[in-house]
Amino acid sequence: MIRLENISKQNSHRILFIEASAALLRGEKIGLVGPNGAGKTTLFRMITGEEAPDEGQVSVDRGITIGYFDQDVGDMAGHSALAEVMNGAGPVSEVAAELHDLEHAMADPDRADEMDAIIHRYGEVQHRFEELDGYALEGRAREVLAGLSFTQEMMDGDVGALSGGWKMRVALARILLMRPDAMLLDEPSNHLDLESLIWLEAFLQGYDGALLMTSHDRAFMNRIVTKIVEIDGGQLTTYSGDYEFYEAQRAQSEKQQQAQFERQQAMLAKEIKFIERFKARASHAAQVQSRVKKLDKIERVEPPRRRQTVSFDFPPAPRSGEDVVGLKAVHKRYGARVIYEDLDFSIRRRERWCVMGVNGAGKSTLLKLVTGTTEPDQGIVTLGGSVRLGYFAQHAMEVLEGDRTVFQSLEDTFPQAGQGSLRALAGAFGFSGDDVEKKCRVLSGGEKARLVMARMLYDPPNFLVLDEPTNHLDIATKEMLIGALANYEGTMLFVSHDRHFLAALSNRVLELTPEGVHAYGGGYTEYVARTGHEAPGLRE
Known part of the structure; x- marks a missing residue:
């Protein structure tokens, strides 16, 4: 259906593709992966004809209809x-x-x-x-x-x-x-709540056309795609299987290539040592000459390309008292709509509550009540002793000063920190090289979210309240964040539509339904096993 044959492409001074080839066949469902800036969106645009390769050919079978969803939805x-x-x-x-x-x-x-x-x-x-x-x-x-x-x-x-998020859903x-012959979906899982995400999953599983998509949601990708095409170092490499299989195969290939490289390096060192030792002796001239020729003919094994992954050891949070927050007889309404009526809810130290509920159920409202951003109409909300609160919400990004760079923003927040430590922090959240010199006003929504998260976690509070913290984070940054929060010894209350994030970090579930509020001991995985559904809005 769609073929990319020996394509090369350069944007400004950045080389994206070098004689790369791949194909999308009828009925295939392929996940497109690669680091930010690798050329995923450029690849989509070449398929739709919005851009042309510098060399090589993109061919689409005659009569094929293509539907392309990207993040730029335009005016509606x-x-x-x-x-x-x-x-x-x-x-x-x-x-x-x-x-x-x-x-x-x-x-x-x-x-x-x-x-x-x-x-x-x-x-x-x-x-x-x-x-x-x-x-x-x-x-x-x-x-x-x-x-x-x-x-x-x-x-x-x-x-x-x-x-903007709802307009993207319209697009x-x-x-x-349209149900075209081929769908190109660039991050379709962004801006979707969990119920919508699961519905889209089922829709795409039943779609009989060809699909090429990117997504930062590994659970979503795993359930849909049967092949992965990876962009790395200008090349396109195809792996048969889902995202988990690709990760395992990639790690195994890297391990094998590293072993081959090390074996060859050891052999080369041995040969070079022999040549250096005997090159001045006439009695060994023939042997030396033979070995020099042999070395010239050997095809050198390259070491595996290292993906830039930066981890960061966040300092431990100070200990809070055992009672972290308590809501007693809380009432909250917006106009005629009742959100909470006589709500009692408490959080103890080291509990990690994820809040589940359909749109409008009151998830963000609960977080606002707990953080004091919104006052209850009746009832009381009490923070416990020695509780230091950190709240991540979308509006938190508005506090960034537009004319300060990423690095200056970190320096302003932590004037006592060393430059090396702050650069490591920036790198862990995806700001490497010249990225740290970007002005905050030119950052994308995802970059702003990463910067706010970095500022919050460098000196972590002992009670984290997070509203959709993984929006716009790529898979590598999510994995780093999950690793950091898995070792976090404080208390958490959070909303997320990322099932991998929910399963990895929660140990309690608060479910908001029209019938009332239900608390479950155990994390998200246990909640799914006990209720038989992945989100409250999916009851049969």
Whole structure:
């Protein structure tokens, strides 16, 4: 279907691809992986024809339809979310638009003399619309939007009033409704709550076209893809299997290559030692000459390319008292909507609570009540003795000073810290080389989130409250964060849609449902085993 043959590509002074090849065949589901800046988005843009390779060829079979979802959704306003999705549904939406125009023409008295031709054309177009299952289009569009957590009110409301994250869901729904022959999805799991993520997983598992996607969610990737294409050092390498298999294969290949490299280095050292020792002796001239020729002919084994992974040892948090926070008879409402009524909830030292619930259940509200960002309408919220609170929320990124660089921002927060320590901290959160000199105002949302997280964890509080901390973090940074928090001896309360993060770090689950609040001992894995579902909104 889609082939990349010996492609080379350079952006500015950065070489992205060197004679790289790969293919996407009919029905294949492939995960595209590689470090930030490796060229994943450029690869998508070359397939869609938005960019051309400098050398080599990108070929797409004739007649193949491609749907491409990326993070740049553009302006959406003046239509309902439903209309926006239906308008992008490919050929069927074009036929629907013509059908709509013909219906208007038939009702126009000024076009009475054209009526026979209009009616004839209407019959043809209507037949084509039926062939394309057009009359089911609105129902299918509503089904896709509902799967992505849209209410009926949001579907019918102006898409221009939605936040950026919800607009991205509209753009994603448009591609899903289109059901093209090939889907290119660049980070479709961003901005989705857990229920939407699981629905999308099932949708893509049932999709019979070809799929090429990137995702920072390893659980999501594992359940969908059957192949991995890795971009590394300008090359495209294909691995058969899911993300877990790829990781294991990559580690094994690196180990084997390292062993080959070391064996060859030992052999070369031995030969060179012989040559150096006997090169001045006439009696060994023939042997020396023979060995020199042999060395010239040997194909050198390269050491494996090392992925830049930086770990960081975060200092231990000071100990808090046993009672960390308590909510007693708390009531909270927004307008007519009751969020909490007579809520009692307490957190003890070293408990790690993950909060589960559908959109609007009150997850972020609970975190705001606990951190004092929002006051309860009734009841009391009490922090325990010696509790030092750290709160990560999306608005936390607004405290960054735009004209300070990443490194200056860290220095401002920790004036006593050494430069080496702060550079290691920056590196652990994905700021290496010149990245530390970037001004905060030009950072992407993900980069700002990483910087705020770095500032919070360098001198960690003993009670961490985290609202979607893994949004925009790549897999490597997530793994570093999970490793750091696994060794964290403080207390945690957090919301996340990343199941790997939930399973690795929680030891308690608070489930918010319309029927009430339920607490579960044991972490997310035990919660799934006990309830039979991965999120509260998925009850049968």
